[in-house]
Amino acid sequence: MKKVVFSISKVNKDEKLKGIGYIVENNLLVPSISSKGNPYIRVFEDVAVKCRKVGDSDNEFKGYVTISYENVNIYNKEKNCYDTLDYIETTYFIWFKFV
DSSP states (O other): OEEEEEEEEETTOOOEEEEEEEEETTEEEEEEEOTTSOEEEEEETTHHHHOEEOTTOSSEEEEEEEEEEEEEEEEETTTTEEEEEEEEEEEEEEEEEEO
16 A cells, blocks of 8 residues: 555546545545545546656656446436436546655
């Protein structure tokens, strides 16, 4: 388990998630808070494998990671109900540096 400072943003979005997390078995674990206010740990898989070194630095990495989600519930305002999407892919830009 290695401690890192990270910055995560969705591709083509300005919102960023920043903070301190951990690299465990090539996965990035970051603390998050759900829409209901409950804390949980968010996992970005294979980040250490997919991100590359920045310049000549040995402890700074960045790259793009695509995460797939299955059976996602999306609220439909027109029908006033939830629709279930079978599969969605989201691409994130991830930067991290070991502390």
